[in-house]
Amino acid sequence: MAFRTSSKRVGILAGLAALALSGTTAFAQEPTALTIVVPNPSALNNFPLHNAIGEGYFEEEGLTVTVEAVNGSASVLQALASGQAQIGNPGPGPVLSARARGEEVVFIYNQYPNSIFGLVVPEESDVQAPAELKGETIGVGTADGAEVGFTRAIMAEAGLMENEGYEFLAIGDGGTAAAAILGDEVAAYAAAASDAAIIEARGIPLREITPDGFLSYFGNGWAVTQAYLDENEDVVERFGRALVKGTRFGLDPANNEKTLAHAAAANPQEGEDTALAALLLEAAQTRINPQEQFRDKGFGYQPPEHWELWHKAQVETGALKAPLADLNAAYTNKFVEGWNAE
Numbered sequence: 001m002a003f004r005t006s007s008k009r010v011g012i013l014a015g016l017a018a019l020a021l022s023g024t025t026a027f028a029q030e031p032t033a034l035t036i037v038v039p040n041p042s043a044l045n046n047f048p049l050h051n052a053i054g055e056g057y058f059e060e061e062g063l064t065v066t067v068e069a070v071n072g073s074a075s076v077l078q079a080l081a082s083g084q085a086q087i088g089n090p091g092p093g094p095v096l097s098a099r100a101r102g103e104e105v106v107f108i109y110n111q112y113p114n115s116i117f118g119l120v121v122p123e124e125s126d127v128q129a130p131a132e133l134k135g136e137t138i139g140v141g142t143a144d145g146a147e148v149g150f151t152r153a154i155m156a157e158a159g160l161m162e163n164e165g166y167e168f169l170a171i172g173d174g175g176t177a178a179a180a181i182l183g184d185e186v187a188a189y190a191a192a193a194s195d196a197a198i199i200e201a202r203g204i205p206l207r208e209i210t211p212d213g214f215l216s217y218f219g220n221g222w223a224v225t226q227a228y229l230d231e232n233e234d235v236v237e238r239f240g241r242a243l244v245k246g247t248r249f250g251l252d253p254a255n256n257e258k259t260l261a262h263a264a265a266a267n268p269q270e271g272e273d274t275a276l277a278a279l280l281l282e283a284a285q286t287r288i289n290p291q292e293q294f295r296d297k298g299f300g301y302q303p304p305e306h307w308e309l310w311h312k313a314q315v316e317t318g319a320l321k322a323p324l325a326d327l328n329a330a331y332t333n334k335f336v337e338g339w340n341a342e
Helices: 007-027 047-054 073-082 092-100 146-157 174-182 193-201 212-216 226-231 233-251 253-266 274-288 292-297 304-316 336-340
Strands: 032-038 063-069 105-109 117-122 136-140 166-170 188-192 206-208 222-225
Touching: 032 073, 032 233, 047 063, 047 233, 047 253, 047 274, 063 233, 073 092, 073 105, 073 222, 092 105, 092 146, 092 304, 105 226, 105 233, 117 146, 117 193, 136 146, 136 174, 146 166, 146 188, 146 212, 146 304, 174 188, 174 193, 188 193, 193 206, 193 274, 222 226, 222 233, 226 233, 233 253, 233 274, 233 336, 253 274
Parallel strands: 032 063, 136 166, 136 188
Antiparallel strands: 105 222, 117 188, 117 206
């Protein structure tokens, strides 16, 4: 028997269906999936990211995040260029080199406004200054990591150029770097603060010989391709808001225990040694907290004069064959105010 209904009933049902559909669209949108690449597996180096995951800040912004660790900034940039990831965490030196090759990558967020690197020697070394490393080998984590450009600039100021006055040797980080230092394979090590903490925890006291001026070189931050930025400004806005929340959370000492737990969830091995993990977190907090004169600008802000510093150093050391035609295109502060709005 055929089912019959009145036109009035049909109209009511259609109206309810439309209301339900509009409600679904407004309140149950599909989350945006993001693949994020970082240059090493340390979760403590990126505690704002893992706080944003663990505290649900990305979820609040409608983002589903997958984090992939690769080997160095060059691999991060390759993943962005190939479309395998949407957002990456490279150093400024490799970003400038990529732009010189015609790769339109844009630095959107300065996560480490203070230098994450330092040039260190074993405590008992006779070396007191970079110029005394003439003819020596300097260890680096990876051959194309951000620490390489940082150290080239230091050595150039001391009058020494790579492969003439000194050479680099990629010795990794953590245990492999400690072994290379103990074995006298290198006279110095261009170390991230976290690497130095790990080596010292293994019983190898280190002494920093970084000239004071170079401690203001900023470190790794977040970057996207120009094409992705042009098409996904709303995603960048949401990503940055969540990251700022994760940063604020992690810089509050009252949240140290939770921050360590979120990092350990991402990298359980790193969290096994709780004393070392606490030292690594402290080192990262010190470098992620903006310099006082820029603190009112908000998290993620990129001082143009600091980009000029990096740019000049890359040209002088030969990492860039010529100055970029438009340095301003390498970075943007467009989203910083919105990210930091309470």
